[in-house]
Amino acid sequence: DVKVTQxxxxxxxxxxxxxxxxxxxxxxxxxxxxxxxxxxxxxxxIYFSYDVKMKxxxxxxxxxxxxxxxxxxxxxxxxxxxxxxxxxxxxxxYRAERGNTIYFGEGSWLTVV
Amino acid sequence: xxxxxxxxxxxxxxxxxxxxxxxxSTISGTDYIHWYRQLPSQGPEYVIHGLTSNVNNRMASLxxxxxxxSSTLILHRATLRDAAVYYCILRDAGGTSYxxxxxGQGTILTVxx
Numbered sequence: 001d002v003k004v005t006q007x008x009x010x011x012x013x014x015x016x017x018x019x020x021x022x023x024x025x026x027x028x029x030x031x032x033x034x035x036x037x038x039x040x041x042x043x044x045x046i047y048f049s050y051d052v053k054m055k056x057x058x059x060x061x062x063x064x065x066x067x068x069x070x071x072x073x074x075x076x077x078x079x080x081x082x083x084x085x086x087x088x089x090x091x092x093x094y095r096a097e098r099g100n101t102i103y104f105g106e107g108s109w110l111t112v113v
Numbered sequence: 114x115x116x117x118x119x120x121x122x123x124x125x126x127x128x129x130x131x132x133x134x135x136x137x138s139t140i141s142g143t144d145y146i147h148w149y150r151q152l153p154s155q156g157p158e159y160v161i162h163g164l165t166s167n168v169n170n171r172m173a174s175l176x177x178x179x180x181x182x183s184s185t186l187i188l189h190r191a192t193l194r195d196a197a198v199y200y201c202i203l204r205d206a207g208g209t210s211y212x213x214x215x216x217g218q219g220t221i222l223t224v225x226x
Contacts, residue, residue, distance in 0.1 A: 004156075033214060043157075043200075043216040090156050092214070102147065102214065104156035 003027070006091050006105035013112050019078040021108050023091030029103075030096040032074035033058075034066065036087040037107070043090065049074055050096065081112045117201045122221040125191045133186040133220050135201030140181050145204045148175065148186045150197040151219070157200060160186065196224045 007022035023032065033048040035058075045058030047066040055066050063085060067075040074093075078085055091105040118136040125131040137146065145164050149157040161168055161175045163184075168175040174187040188195055198219040 035216070042218045045214065045216075048214075092156075101159045101162070102149070104149075104158070106156050107154070 004091055004093055004103045004105040006089075006108045008108050009106065010109045011111070013078075013081050013110065015082060015112055017078075017081050017112075019081050019110065019112075021076040021078075021089055021091075021110070023074045023076070023093075023105055024072050025074075025091075025093040025103065026072065027093065027095070027103065028071065029093040030071070031094050032068065033092040034064075034074065034076045035090045035092065036060070036085075037090055038087050046076065046089075078110075081110075083112050086110060086112045117203060117217040119199070119201055119217055119220045121218065122223065124223045124225065125188075126225050127192060128190050131188040131191045131195070131222065131224075133188075133199050133201075133222065134183065135185070136183045137201070137203055138182045140203055146175070146177060146181075146184050147202050147204060148173070149200045149202065150195075151200065152197045160199070191222075191224045193224050193226060196222055198222070 004025045013019050031050050034046045035043040036046055037043050044060050046060055046064050047055055047058050049055045049068040052068055052071050065077045089108045092102050094100050094102040145162050147162040148160040150160050151157040161170055161173050163175045163177055176185045198221050200216050200219040202214055202216055
């Protein structure tokens with residue numbers, strides 16, 4: 001089975017802490033994404049990457065950075081967590097060919113207190 | 114970026130067919146239409162996708178308008194397990210935004226026993 005794995009399902013962090021959310025896919029996909037999902041706002045794109053060391057800002061990149069040192073791993077970094085970053089974070093990936101299925105992780109629930 | 118518009122919510126009775134509409138009037142010629150659904154506390158899962166022709170799989174059918182400006186996801190016999198948020202999305206496959214995925218609000222499907 002194809003798989004997108006998010007390292008942490010539930011995290012509680014303090015304001016100002018540095019937070020790493022890890023995502024690993026085992027399908028050799030070029031494209032990887034980070035979204036956040038909030039009630040009433042749907043899925044909003046934070047960053048995406050179409051190749052190793054390549055990244056592009058999504059719709060809401062402020063307060064976040066990303067790292068893609070290896071093809072299978074895409075990390076989302078909150079340099080200094082704030083309470084308004086409390087959310088559910090979703091990672092997704094797919095192969096860079098037209099029409100291919102997109103695979104999602106199970107989500108990481110982050111609470112910043 | 115091409116956008117999609119879906120009704121906020123729909124209701125159905127168990128064992129009845131459900132037609133979930135999606136408008137995408139700004140779709141480009143190479144955009145694939147994807148449908149995903151999300152159960153509570155889970156990441157979205159793939160349902161079906163297509164380009165121009167109607168598509169069928171074991172989960173659902175996808176009917177695409179001749180002008181491709183709209184599509185309909187058809188669940189032939191709704192079950193309680195089909196209650197979820199359904200997202201219609203377009204694969205943005207052009208220019209510098211290749212690979213970017215944009216989600217709309219989705220349709221909350223309620224299935225009554």
